[in-house]
Amino acid sequence: MKRLFLLVSLLVLSKFSAQTWATEDQYIQRFAQYAVEEMEKYKIPASITLAQGLLETGGGQSRLAQEGKNHFGIKCKEDWTGKTMKHTDDAPNECFRVYDDPRQSYEDHSIFLSTRKYYTNLFNLDMKDYRAWAYGLKKAGYATNPRYASILIGKIERYKLYEYDNTNSSEVLYAVLRMYPDLKDDRSFMAKLEPSKATPKREPVTVTVPYKQTTFAQQQKRVERIKSKAEILNSILILSHPNEGLKYIVIPEDTTVKFIANKFKVSESRLMKWNELDSDVLKKNEIVFLESKNSTGNTATYKVASGEDMHAIAQKFGVKLNKLYAKNRMDEGQQPSAGQLIYLIDKKPRN
Structure with a gap:
């Protein structure tokens, strides 16, 4: 039984590790190529791009990176017409860009820096002076964390990311191998160093799929899987707001102040006052605070x-x-x- 449990655990772990990046080293090994390619096109130090990616994604573990392939926390903005996702950052349910591939996220990050007027002065800096770029980003308002520049510099120097500022896109894999010599035992990585072999083009195959009618019993099962409105409302979770951890909820279905008051043991009058409501009807996706809001925000x-x-x-x-x-x-x-x-x-x- 113990051996069976160990085998299952190893299978689950191997599947999980194939989908995520368990360490910052693995993140660097996977995305150094993208950072150097962007450096060649947009003159942004690869070390800076990689350090920002490491920091923004927590080594590839963030929800934005995993679900949205968004490695730099770029929000929708008014000019974005692609796919989006909701995520809590400075405020609940903010709109973030979703990409089909992380490479698109890396390029969009380069475009973002090179086309915004706030970052114009960065491109007057020496491309190999990662320290100047780190402090320049902070000065331009890229992040609100007062330690942002020093955090970037710390990651660059810890992982010697400045080495990628002195390479080109055709040599990145060899640079990674120099930094991580143990990868020589990794067949999949070593295969990337071999010249690509052309594969013969295959003609598309047409497959005819017979129409299959859904039975009433199957339809019933689908209906049973759909949660009722009451179940949805009863499963509301209390969340912690980025503004000093204020307790709040997001209304999942249309309901009333009375229902929320009864569920969370708060008087209706307080809910109405705290949320400046002029109606007792609450709409889906509406934000409701369970305590008095603050007098100031958490962003300027x-x-x-x-x-x-x-x-x-x-x-x-x-x-x-x-x-x-x-x-x-x-x-x-x-x-x-x-x-x-x-x-x-x-x-x-x-x-």
């Missing part, structure tokens, strides 16, 4: 998306609505326009 500013009002922004960032109006010197009830910059921490300066 936010650019309004099409169709958003001040209440939606206040809920997204866990800020009291009246405080949000005050910070932006707007009259209560006044609504922002798409693209407008909303201040979440400091008051909007007077003209």
Whole structure:
């Protein structure tokens, strides 16, 4: 029995390791090629790109990297027309880009840096001066973490990522092998070093699939698998908001304030007050706080998306609505326009 359990465990572990990157070294081995290719095209140090990828994905383990193949946490923005996914970062359910392949994420990261005016000065720096690039990114506002530059530099120096700044795309695999000599025993890696062999082109084969009618019993089973509205509502989980861990929930199906109040043992009046509600009807995907919101946000500013009002922004960032109006010197009830910059921490300066 013990041997059987061990065998099953090894099979599960091997399947899991094939789909993820268990260490930062494995991440580097897999994506150094992409970073060097981007360096050749866009003049961004490969060491910087790799260090950012390591940090943003937690060595390839983040949900964005695993599910969205998004390795740099790039949000949708107004010019994105591709696939998207919701993820909590500065606020709940923020929109992030989804890629079909990590290579697309690497190129989009390069395009992002090379076409945004905030990063123009970076390209005046020596491409092999990774320290200057790290501090330049922080100065340009790429990240809010005050230690962002030193964290990047730490990863670059720990893993000697600067070595990839001195190679080209045709030599990356040999550079990786020099850094990780044990890979010489890895058949799949060594196979990449061999010249590719052309494979004969095969003509597509047409397969005829007979129509199969779904029986009533099969339809019934599908219906049974669908959760009822009550089951969905009863499975709501309390979440921790990025703004100082405020307790909140996301409404999975249309319901009422009374239902939420009864479920979480909070008075209806408090829920109405904390969330500045003018109706007891709660819509699907609406954010509801289970405690009083904060007077300030966890990020400095936010650019309004099409169709958003001040209440939606206040809920997204866990800020009291009246405080949000005050910070932006707007009259209560006044609504922002798409693209407008909303201040979440400091008051909007007077003209």
